[in-house]
Amino acid sequence: MTVPMLEVRDLNVDIPLPHGRLHAVRGISLSVGTGESVGLVGESGSGKSLALRALLGLLPHPARIMSGTVLIDGEDLTGMAPQQLHRRLTDTMSMIFQDSLTALNPVKRVGDQIAEAPRRKLGKSRSEARAIAVDLMSRVGIADAERRYELYPHQLSGGMRQRICIAIALSTKPRLILADEPTTALDVTIQAQVLGVLSKLKQDENVGLLLVSHDLAVVSQTCSRLYVMYAGKLVESGDLLDLVQSPKHPYTFSLLRSVPDPDRRVHRLLTIEGQPPDLSQPIVGCSFAPRCPFAVDLCARQEPPLEPVVVVDRRAVAPQTEPGPPRKSACWKVDTAPMWPSLISDEMAVRR
Numbered sequence: 001m002t003v004p005m006l007e008v009r010d011l012n013v014d015i016p017l018p019h020g021r022l023h024a025v026r027g028i029s030l031s032v033g034t035g036e037s038v039g040l041v042g043e044s045g046s047g048k049s050l051a052l053r054a055l056l057g058l059l060p061h062p063a064r065i066m067s068g069t070v071l072i073d074g075e076d077l078t079g080m081a082p083q084q085l086h087r088r089l090t091d092t093m094s095m096i097f098q099d100s101l102t103a104l105n106p107v108k109r110v111g112d113q114i115a116e117a118p119r120r121k122l123g124k125s126r127s128e129a130r131a132i133a134v135d136l137m138s139r140v141g142i143a144d145a146e147r148r149y150e151l152y153p154h155q156l157s158g159g160m161r162q163r164i165c166i167a168i169a170l171s172t173k174p175r176l177i178l179a180d181e182p183t184t185a186l187d188v189t190i191q192a193q194v195l196g197v198l199s200k201l202k203q204d205e206n207v208g209l210l211l212v213s214h215d216l217a218v219v220s221q222t223c224s225r226l227y228v229m230y231a232g233k234l235v236e237s238g239d240l241l242d243l244v245q246s247p248k249h250p251y252t253f254s255l256l257r258s259v260p261d262p263d264r265r266v267h268r269l270l271t272i273e274g275q276p277p278d279l280s281q282p283i284v285g286c287s288f289a290p291r292c293p294f295a296v297d298l299c300a301r302q303e304p305p306l307e308p309v310v311v312v313d314r315r316a317v318a319p320q321t322e323p324g325p326p327r328k329s330a331c332w333k334v335d336t337a338p339m340w341p342s343l344i345s346d347e348m349a350v351r352r
């Protein structure tokens with residue numbers, strides 16, 4: 001396997017509390033290859049945003065990185081001087097957020113906001129930066145870019161504003177875009193269009209994507225590989241098709257069963273009962289055990305490690321030019337995965 005463009009090892013993020021700490025990101029490791037689209041999915045509160053923000057040093061106060069290593073093209077950035085580190089990270093990655101209205105400056109023309117980085121970082125003249133901004137606007141699918149350059153954020157729709165945010169992210173020529181729920185505030189049609197813009201960037205310009213979402217359907221539309229996060233930890237990872245066709249962790253299984261599938265003749269939606277654990281308290285055993293339909297005694301006592309699993313029940317998997325990272329799961333009962341659909345009783349499923 002080639003060296004990944006971005007690799008994160010054992011990232012831990014804490015939030016200090018008056019009496020203790022909330023261990024929000026608990027030792028996650030992930031990688032993204034050049035031009036690869038990777039999804040990080042999990043329900044609200046699982047630590048996705050903090051993990052993503054930690055990568056660019058954008059953690060909200062008082063959250064802090066307790067440990068972790070970031071490698072770019074195999075180079076370990078540990079020990080780099082803060083300014084140099086910041087530059088290296090921001091030269092490589094840009095971030096887009098869910099709320100485009102907050103992300104944009106309300107009193108500045110959108111075009112000028114895109115032109116800012118080419119002027120400041122790339123030393124372009126005013127007219128050169130303007131031309132770059134107009135070109136970027138066209139590349140993210142904004143028609144009539146010359147005219148729209150002059151508009152203010154409130155004069156654009158939510159979908160258009162999010163395209164402006166993508167154009168701003170691209171203006172520093174990143175190799176990877178980190179996107180935190182970029183379509184959650186948009187309606188389904190506009191959501192699909194914005195995801196289409198991100199997919200096209202990968203296709204046409206080899207810009208990688210690390211897409212965070214609580215919505216499995218969103219990451220499935222855009223990404224070829226997924227990490228599944230639960231209670232601050234990764235519980236499963238693998239190629240999208242593999243993972244969707246044969247989930248190897250009960251949480252992924254439950255997430256998949258909670259997404260309506262228009263192709264299925266009988267719609268059985270599984271609701272994931274219960275709440276994730278309190279991350280300010282020590283967790284003993286598997287963090288998913290209180291909600292897991294397949295839990296056994298061992299699960300409450302001992303934490304399962306995230307380990308490579310053998311995929312034996314693979315049906316159709318897209319041809320790979322190069323094998324990616326191994327499929328992994330953190331579950332003591334992973335060997336029973338092929339039986340899970342038949343073990344789910346009707347009381348656990350809601351027939352629509």
Ligand SMILES: Nc1ncnc2c1ncn2[C@@H]1O[C@H](COP(=O)(O)OP(=O)(O)O)[C@@H](O)[C@H]1O
Binds near residue numbers: 015047049050062
């Ligand atoms: N600024 C903050 N202060 C206190 N707790 C926070 C803060 N930001 C996030 N958290 C807590 O950290 C955990 C992870 O949050 P987050 O990364 O935002 O989750 P996600 O993006 O998966 O919804 C949650 O329990 C959340 O309540």
Ligand code: SF4
Binds near residue numbers: 293296333334
């Ligand atoms: S380790 Fe046990 S509780 Fe955890 S997901 Fe697997 S079966 Fe469920």
Ligand SMILES: [Mg+2]
Binds near residue numbers: 048049050180181
């Ligand atoms: Mg979030």
